[in-house]
Amino acid sequence: MDKKLLISALQEIAGDSNVLFSDMDLTLYGYDASLDKGMPDVVVLPGSTEEVASVVSLAHREDVPIVARGSGTNLSGGTIPTHGGIILHLSRMNRILEIDIPNRTVTVEPGVITLDLQNRLLEEGFVYTPDPASQKVSTLGGNVGENSGGPHCLKYGVTTNHVLGAEVVLHDGNVVWIGGKSQDCPGYDLMGLLVGSEGTLGVVTKMILRILRAPEAIKTMLAIYDTIEDAGNTVSAIIAEGIVPATLEMMDQLVMKAVEESVHAGYPLDAAAVLIIELDGLSDGMEQQSQKILEICRANGVRDIQIAKDDAERARLWAGRKGAFGAVSRLRPSYMVCDGTVPRTKLPEVLNKVLQVGEKYDLPIGNVFHAGDGNLHPLILFDERDEKELAAARKASSEILEICVEAGGTISGEHGIGIEKLQEMPLIFSEADFEAMRKVKRAMDPGDILNPGKVIPAAQS
Amino acid sequence: MNMQKFEDIVGREHLRTDPEKCRRYAVDGMIPRAVLFPGEVEEVSEIVKIACREQFSVVPWGGGTRMTKGTAPSHLDLVICAERLNKVIDIDAGNLTVTVQAGVRLFDLQEAVAGEENRCYIPVDRGGKESDESVCSLRENRGCFVPLDVPAGNRATIGGIIAANDSGPRRLLYGLPRDVVLGVRYVAPNGEIIGMGGKTVKNVAGYDLCKLMIGSMGSLGILCEMTLRLLPLPERSGTWLCIFAGLQETGTFVDGIFGRPLLPCAMEILNGEALEGLPPEWSEEGQGELFGVLAAFEGAEEAVGRMKAEMESLADDAGALHKVYLDDDEHRRFWSRYRSAEAALSRDQNDAISVKLNYPVSCYRDVLEFVESARMKDKGHLASYTHAGSGVTRIHLLVEDGSKDRFEKILTWTQKLLMHVHSLGGNLVVEHAGRELKKTLPVWGAMRDDLKLMQWIKRAMDPEGIFSPGRFVGNL
Numbered sequence: 006m007d008k009k010l011l012i013s014a015l016q017e018i019a020g021d022s023n024v025l026f027s028d029m030d031l032t033l034y035g036y037d038a039s040l041d042k043g044m045p046d047v048v049v050l051p052g053s054t055e056e057v058a059s060v061v062s063l064a065h066r067e068d069v070p071i072v073a074r075g076s077g078t079n080l081s082g083g084t085i086p087t088h089g090g091i092i093l094h095l096s097r098m099n100r101i102l103e104i105d106i107p108n109r110t111v112t113v114e115p116g117v118i119t120l121d122l123q124n125r126l127l128e129e130g131f132v133y134t135p136d137p138a139s140q141k142v143s144t145l146g147g148n149v150g151e152n153s154g155g156p157h158c159l160k161y162g163v164t165t166n167h168v169l170g171a172e173v174v175l176h177d178g179n180v181v182w183i184g185g186k187s188q189d190c191p192g193y194d195l196m197g198l199l200v201g202s203e204g205t206l207g208v209v210t211k212m213i214l215r216i217l218r219a220p221e222a223i224k225t226m227l228a229i230y231d232t233i234e235d236a237g238n239t240v241s242a243i244i245a246e247g248i249v250p251a252t253l254e255m256m257d258q259l260v261m262k263a264v265e266e267s268v269h270a271g272y273p274l275d276a277a278a279v280l281i282i283e284l285d286g287l288s289d290g291m292e293q294q295s296q297k298i299l300e301i302c303r304a305n306g307v308r309d310i311q312i313a314k315d316d317a318e319r320a321r322l323w324a325g326r327k328g329a330f331g332a333v334s335r336l337r338p339s340y341m342v343c344d345g346t347v348p349r350t351k352l353p354e355v356l357n358k359v360l361q362v363g364e365k366y367d368l369p370i371g372n373v374f375h376a377g378d379g380n381l382h383p384l385i386l387f388d389e390r391d392e393k394e395l396a397a398a399r400k401a402s403s404e405i406l407e408i409c410v411e412a413g414g415t416i417s418g419e420h421g422i423g424i425e426k427l428q429e430m431p432l433i434f435s436e437a438d439f440e441a442m443r444k445v446k447r448a449m450d451p452g453d454i455l456n457p458g459k460v461i462p463a464a465q466s
Numbered sequence: 467m468n469m470q471k472f473e474d475i476v477g478r479e480h481l482r483t484d485p486e487k488c489r490r491y492a493v494d495g496m497i498p499r500a501v502l503f504p505g506e507v508e509e510v511s512e513i514v515k516i517a518c519r520e521q522f523s524v525v526p527w528g529g530g531t532r533m534t535k536g537t538a539p540s541h542l543d544l545v546i547c548a549e550r551l552n553k554v555i556d557i558d559a560g561n562l563t564v565t566v567q568a569g570v571r572l573f574d575l576q577e578a579v580a581g582e583e584n585r586c587y588i589p590v591d592r593g594g595k596e597s598d599e600s601v602c603s604l605r606e607n608r609g610c611f612v613p614l615d616v617p618a619g620n621r622a623t624i625g626g627i628i629a630a631n632d633s634g635p636r637r638l639l640y641g642l643p644r645d646v647v648l649g650v651r652y653v654a655p656n657g658e659i660i661g662m663g664g665k666t667v668k669n670v671a672g673y674d675l676c677k678l679m680i681g682s683m684g685s686l687g688i689l690c691e692m693t694l695r696l697l698p699l700p701e702r703s704g705t706w707l708c709i710f711a712g713l714q715e716t717g718t719f720v721d722g723i724f725g726r727p728l729l730p731c732a733m734e735i736l737n738g739e740a741l742e743g744l745p746p747e748w749s750e751e752g753q754g755e756l757f758g759v760l761a762a763f764e765g766a767e768e769a770v771g772r773m774k775a776e777m778e779s780l781a782d783d784a785g786a787l788h789k790v791y792l793d794d795d796e797h798r799r800f801w802s803r804y805r806s807a808e809a810a811l812s813r814d815q816n817d818a819i820s821v822k823l824n825y826p827v828s829c830y831r832d833v834l835e836f837v838e839s840a841r842m843k844d845k846g847h848l849a850s851y852t853h854a855g856s857g858v859t860r861i862h863l864l865v866e867d868g869s870k871d872r873f874e875k876i877l878t879w880t881q882k883l884l885m886h887v888h889s890l891g892g893n894l895v896v897e898h899a900g901r902e903l904k905k906t907l908p909v910w911g912a913m914r915d916d917l918k919l920m921q922w923i924k925r926a927m928d929p930e931g932i933f934s935p936g937r938f939v940g941n942l
Binding site for chain 2: 107108110158159163165166175181182183187188189192201206220234235242244249286294346348350351353354375379380416417419420421422426435437438444447
């Protein structure tokens with residue numbers, strides 16, 4: 006379709022002010038939080054399900070690729086318009102439609118900011134637990150698309166464990182509800198399929214999320230270590246002991262230094278690593294459990310343990326962790342984050358191999374990650390303007406993911422595949438596995454207009 | 467049908483073709499032409515490749531405890547039984563995961579992981595080298611459990627539980643199969659072996675086809691291996707069995723618990739008939755008009771002590787007529803017996819039907835009122851088991867005389883019940899009924915708009931329509 010015609014058709018649907026096509030706008034919508042870039046033909050900001058349906062229907066009719074997105078915080082290139090076409094930015098659909106305390110659900114539009122919902126729910130004494138570090142800007146629609154994780158997923162599960170139903174615009178512009186407020190809807194678990202499909206199977210326009218009563222008590226501890234090995238051993242020991250804390254996060258020296266310079270969380274700069282260990286639940290038994298954790302820390306050579314005295318101190322500890330990715334960019338112009346995840350018993354071993362990869366390629370690697378899940382986030386720091394460094398960073402990243410797979414793990418725990426991790430997909434999947442996924446894609450989007458080229462490597466012909 | 471090829475794959479002793487022997491594996495009265503007992507995933511794959519080529523219809527079979535669920539198959543050539551796929555492949559208690567083949571029985575698996583001593587990891591020393599010896603947990607009781615909880619756990623297989631998406635009272639705390647399954651290996655309808663997910667508790671690589679397989683009732687392939695989460699066995703546990711005069715008091719108690727930050731693992735409401743059906747040591751005569759609540763909790767000693775005390779006072783405040791506390795061992799014994807008791811009702815008997823209702827969690831009182839008023843009017847035998855907090859009620863209804871009149875009555879009532887829960891935003895599934903009744907009952911409840919997506923997926927994954935044809939939602 007002629008670009009001018011496309012623009013005017015979209016203006017007809019969403020109104021002139023909600024269609025963007027200046028060079029600057031298109032450049033701004035050409036990237037996300039990963040390293041790659043693309044360029045859309047046009048950006049549209051719909052205000053309702055009907056408008057989304059009309060846009061998708063138009064794209065379907067005219068065979069134009071369409072990339073639905075929220076705030077674009079994803080780390081794998083999932084929202085980059087690699088095939089041009091339409092960017093469907095859902096930020097205007099940002100209403101919390103219903104908070105249903107008796108049924109323990111909320112109904113929201115996809116553009117609601119994750120933290121906004123969480124703050125609103127706290128007023129009612131409830132929580133929505135998935136808490137990606139980008140929750141201040143990330144949208145719930147984006148979280149559903151990526152199946153986002155976060156520190157508290159150790160105990161409570163990732164996004165997919167908290168989504169009950171959704172209104173979905175299908176590839177042809179038809180609108181269908183899947184799931185609902187009731188659990189156990191008869192039929193295939195379409196919701197489970199859709200969460201984490203990175204916008205390649207449909208566009209979610211409303212979501213029903215499960216909420217939980219806020220825990221009665223929370224205890225947050227900072228355990229400080231002189232070696233990374235001791236910290237890693239502590240994590241494996243806590244899990245092996247059978248304790249499932251709410252969070253079990255690790256940060257190494259390089260990351261702590263960057264964080265201290267930007268948010269002043271009070272981390273010890275001379276330590277090799279820290280663990281943020283949080284317990285939540287009933288107040289009864291929490292003291293005993295934290296004593297047990299202290300014992301394990303001591304048995305593994307902890308230097309010091311600080312316990313947050315109040316909410317303000319707890320918030321400060323977390324501000325450092327949540328701001329870590331941002332802070333690290335102070336050190337070098339670019340970073341590449343690997344999202345490899347390993348069985349928890351393998352953590353000390355794999356962490357050590359990751360450090361060796363950094364030495365091999367002479368690139369600084371910072372570690373800030375969900376240790377309790379075995380979900381590593383080695384941040385490879387480099388300068389993308391230096392082609393040699395960029396190539397080395399890509400190689401190092403691939404090698405780290407290989408190490409994770411060899412240890413019985415996977416290439417992405419929560420960031421998704423997008424385009425950045427496509428080349429590593431054959432490490433864990435066979436051609437038959439890919440073909441099974443392609444069948445699903447073809448069934449849900451026969452014209453391949455919904456975020457084409459993402460998640461599944463193209464078939465080799 | 468040429469049986470030689472199948473015999474070549476599984477061996478003569480693992481193939482049955484004698485109609486008399488195959489009768490045991492009939493699905494809704496339809497007797498398969500052959501029953502196969504493969505011992506390896508590769509054998510399953512070979513069998514399915516032939517079935518795909520020859521257009522034989524296939525129904526997978528686990529422990530056979532849920533085979534009465536679903537509409538009658540439109541064809542049935544082969545039953546593939548997972549009985550010999552019964553290896554526990556990997557217990558990684560340090561990582562809190564277990565990988566098993568589909569034919570392992572839940573009961574056996576629970577025994578295996580409960581005695582698991584080896585909760586260990588390999589530490590790395592300060593020089594960055596792995597230690598020669600692994601370090602193990604210091605906990606006295608190192609055992610684990612699989613957080614799945616189903617009726618008939620002694621006979622049900624892991625593959626069957628996952629394929630039927632089965633659950634029980636403790637789902638309130640531990641979740642559903644979709645929260646427990648981390649990875650699957652299955653044989654697709656074209657015979658290919660497909661692997662999804664793995665041993666990590668987080669995994670977003672590729673589409674989550676595990677979720678599609680869970681609850682697909684053998685319509686998209688046959689599950690062969692699964693990796694499941696484990697949890698450490700709780701330190702302490704307990705259950706209050708409280709008896710109330712009516713629904714009002716019952717609701718006051720249940721809502722009182724949910725109104726506090728307590729974390730019960732099960733909150734089961736039983737009507738009078740269900741109470742009388744409890745094993746004899748826990749039931750009393752003459753409770754037919756009453757209600758019972760089983761409030762169970764598992765966890766740290768201090769938390770269990772607190773819940774025991776708070777729930778006791780909540781029960782007194784709500785006017786409990788009678789209450790019994792079941793501590794640790796008795797709690798475990800009760801719940802294993804309880805599950806069998808419920809399962810016994812839904813066993814292969816043509817004179818009972820079982821219906822599962824799902825609805826938004828706050829609607830349980832409304833649903834129970836509807837059910838009880840029908841029971842009073844009809845004076846028939848109707849036992850109801852409600853997973854409060856999960857929005858699920860299971861109803862067991864005796865068909866009794868089996869007359870045409872009685873059939874009509876049951877049909878009308880089930881339809882009314884479906885309309886009622888549907889108006890609340892829920893649905894109904896017939897989990898067990900005789901062949902004749904199933905022909906007219908709304909076996910999969912009310913169809914919804916998303917059926918067309920399910921049709922798309924079924925057509926894409928099983929284009930020849932050979933896997934459990936006609937048994938699933940919308941006769942897929």
